[in-house]
Amino acid sequence: MNPVIDISELTKRYGGTTAVNGLTFTVHPGRVTGFLGPNGSGKSTTLRMILGLDRPTGGTVTVAGRPFRDRPRGLRHVGALLDAHDVHGGRSAEAHLWALARGNGIPRGRVGEVLREVGLADVARRRIGGFSLGMRQRLGIASALLGDPPVLLFDEPLNGLDPEGVKWVRDLFRRLAAEGRTVFVSSHLMSEMEHTADQLVVIGRGELLAAESLVDFSARGTRRHVAVTTPAATALRDLLTAEGATVHAEGERLTVTGLDAVRVSEIARLHALPVHELATRTASLEEAFMELTADRVQFSGGETR
Known part of the structure; x- marks a missing residue:
């Protein structure tokens, strides 16, 4: 089975509001694919349609050639973390996972x-009710991994994790991708x-604004500058300004835009x-993202969803 996520002309409307409009892209195995967008961009709605939780108004979305909702014992095909709080607080972590395993034919x-x-x-x-947010995130990741699936979806998986936990998740995603799995991660943490x-x-x-490699996307940013360190900062600043450059000075460091490094x-x-x-x-990446999405921001403040 080739664990590719294929999205073609995917559209979702709620009354007179269009949440997702004609999305077309493919998520391939063997790599970590980040899913980015400003507030209200439709990321969460798209993830829910991939998982069959929301029905598209138009277009199609398939996982390994079939709609996910048509697959029995779904956790063996796709693992997902959408909301770390969406668990029964009165259950233990073990009981929660065993309930999921039993319903999906997964050995105890x-x-x-x-x-x-x-x-x-x-x-x-x-009891899960006593877990911190970081512990709930880890439990959500455990739920996604439970069926050893070839496709994994994560929505804001780093919320509440300490630096050690963030590094662990980063290494986990890379390992899963290296194993040939499809790893699709929605996050507002550009860094x-x-x-x-x-x-x-x-x-x-x-x-859709872009579907490309991280390197190619970062290269979209036009805010390139020349960094200069010199003990003659004031004199060089005045000369560069006279040449038409914009120069920001901080001690011996100059940030120059409008002239290239050769000049x-x-x-x-x-x-x-x-x-x-x-x-x-x-x-x-953050600068390129902000530049590309500047006119597509629906809401300001809060998390990117």
């Missing part, structure tokens, strides 16, 4: 395996996607000004 021994994998073996019999994702799918107001170097050399560092800096 698998429950202990995933609890150990996510670091919850010592609290397996504690984390910069360290985790290989591919990106970016949407805004329910429409900055020529000006410094022509006036015998010493330069200790000269480098072109490209846009970060």
Whole structure:
């Protein structure tokens, strides 16, 4: 089975509101694909349609060639974490996972395996209601892994995790992708996607903005600048400004836009000004994202959904 997620002209309307509008993209195995978009962009709705929880108004979405809702024992095909709070607080972690395993024909021994994998073996019999958000996130990841599925979907999986937990999740996603699985991660943490994702799918107001590699997407950013370190910062700043550059000075460090590194170097050399560092800096993932989605932001503040 080729665990590809195929989305074609996917559309979802709620009355007069269009949440997702004609989305078309493919999520391939063997890599971590980040799913990004501003508030109200339709990411959560798209994930729910992949899982068959919401029915599309138009278009199609398949996992390994079939709609997910048509697959019995779904956890063997797709594992998902959509909401870490969507669990019965009165149950223990072990009981919660065993209920899922029983309903999906998964051996009971698998429950202990995933609890150990996510670091919850010592609290397996504690009530979930007493878990921290980070512990609930780990339990949600355990639920996704339970059926050892070839496709995994995660919605904001890093919420509530400490730095050690974030590194653990990052390493887990990379390992799962290296095993040939399809790993699709929705997150508002741009810096984390910069360290985790290989591919990106970016949407805004329910429409596709980009589906490409992380490197290609970051290169979209036009906010490139030249970083200069020099003991003659004031003199070089004045010369560069006279050439039409915009220069931000902070001690011996200059940030230059409007001139490339070659021209900055020529000006410094022509006036015998010493330069200790000269480098072109490209846009970060966050800068490229903000630039691309600037006119697609529906809400301001809060988390990206």
